[in-house]
Amino acid sequence: MTREKLPPSVKADILAEALPYIKRFHGRTIVIKYGGNAMTDEHLKHCFARDVVLLKLVGMNPVVVHGGGPQIDEMLKRVGKKGEFIQGMRITDPETMAVVEMVLGGQVNKEIVNLINQHGGKAVGLTGKDGGFIRAQKLLMPNKDRPAELIDIGQVGDITAIDPSLIALLDSGAFIPVIAPIGVGAEGETYNINADVVAGKIAEVLKAEKLILLTNTPGVLDENNQLLTGITPRDIDAMVASGTLSGGMLPKIGSALDAARKGVKSVHIIDGRVEHALLLEILTDAGVGTLIKNQ
Numbered sequence: 001m002t003r004e005k006l007p008p009s010v011k012a013d014i015l016a017e018a019l020p021y022i023k024r025f026h027g028r029t030i031v032i033k034y035g036g037n038a039m040t041d042e043h044l045k046h047c048f049a050r051d052v053v054l055l056k057l058v059g060m061n062p063v064v065v066h067g068g069g070p071q072i073d074e075m076l077k078r079v080g081k082k083g084e085f086i087q088g089m090r091i092t093d094p095e096t097m098a099v100v101e102m103v104l105g106g107q108v109n110k111e112i113v114n115l116i117n118q119h120g121g122k123a124v125g126l127t128g129k130d131g132g133f134i135r136a137q138k139l140l141m142p143n144k145d146r147p148a149e150l151i152d153i154g155q156v157g158d159i160t161a162i163d164p165s166l167i168a169l170l171d172s173g174a175f176i177p178v179i180a181p182i183g184v185g186a187e188g189e190t191y192n193i194n195a196d197v198v199a200g201k202i203a204e205v206l207k208a209e210k211l212i213l214l215t216n217t218p219g220v221l222d223e224n225n226q227l228l229t230g231i232t233p234r235d236i237d238a239m240v241a242s243g244t245l246s247g248g249m250l251p252k253i254g255s256a257l258d259a260a261r262k263g264v265k266s267v268h269i270i271d272g273r274v275e276h277a278l279l280l281e282i283l284t285d286a287g288v289g290t291l292i293k294n295q
């Protein structure tokens with residue numbers, strides 16, 4: 001049944017269902033990771049922007065952290081380069097870093113800011129270089145097969161500190177921070193950081209009520225491609241060992257679990273291809289996607 005055909009009493013019920021959630025989350029911080037894979041459809045992008053504006057207008061503090069992996073790949077292709085990943089992390093040589101900064105800090109960030117503002121919000125775009133608020137150092141990744149061996153994958157950053165004061169300042173006003181996952185090192189060098197990792201850390205330092213990771217799957221899927229509505233650290237270990245969890249889902253699940261363990265009250269991986277997935281998750285009784293449990 002389309003929304004237009006719903007009887008008025010049903011529409012009123014749906015609106016009334018939102019009230020306890022609006023009360024519960026009033027003044028609370030909700031960190032939303034908008035994955036590059038979830039931002040492919042024009043209509044869905046507008047739905048996302050409207051949802052974020054609605055959350056702000058009913059008194060919550062949404063903070064958007066975005067990715068842009070597929071958009072970076074597209075630009076790399078145009079300059080004759082191919083994106084390469086190790087365990088979900090992009091190998092980032094200096095030329096790739098320049099493309100990453102241009103696509104994330106420029107194109108993708110400004111598009112999201114513009115969309116939110118078109119729908120009546122006051123979005124402000126930032127990278128971790130602004131106010132030096134995301135500090136990082138070079139990430140050395142343990143080799144999956146020989147953990148004692150560390151792999152150098154170029155200018156990929158490991159977060160050393162996040163200063164929450166800039167975001168808190170924006171949040172305390174009418175502004176909606178929109179953050180590109182780029183960090184700055186002690187010598188002013190630029191780092192490419194996985195957006196799920198940035199979102200998880202920001203949720204932790206802001207003591208967020210919720211962390212919602214919007215992606216292009218219904219949530220975490222088991223070996224038969226069935227949606228898992230909840231997942232524990234033990235399930236995660238088993239799924240990583242069996243290879244059921246792989247690629248971009250590895251940093252995602254790792255940072256989701258970290259955030260849940262470090263005090264973020266609820267952490268969800270949900271399907272960004274579903275219209276108004278954010279509103280369904282935050283303002284209704286309907287459970288969508290996968291809830292990451294901390295034990």
Ligand SMILES: Nc1ncnc2c1ncn2[C@@H]1O[C@H](COP(=O)(O)OP(=O)(O)O)[C@@H](O)[C@H]1O
Nearest residue numbers: 035036037215216217220221244245246248249
């Ligand atoms: N067990 C799993 N359940 C769901 N997705 C998985 C799983 N293992 C690997 N993936 C992959 O992880 C991808 C999501 O991560 P990623 O491509 O980094 O998306 P995003 O751009 O949203 O961060 C999915 O599209 C899927 O291909």
Ligand SMILES: CC(=O)N[C@@H](CCC(=O)OP(=O)(O)O)C(=O)O
Nearest residue numbers: 036067068069089090193194195
């Ligand atoms: C180090 C690393 O892998 N950085 C990511 C940053 C963007 C990102 O995380 O985008 P998604 O959320 O769309 O995957 C990259 O270069 O693709």
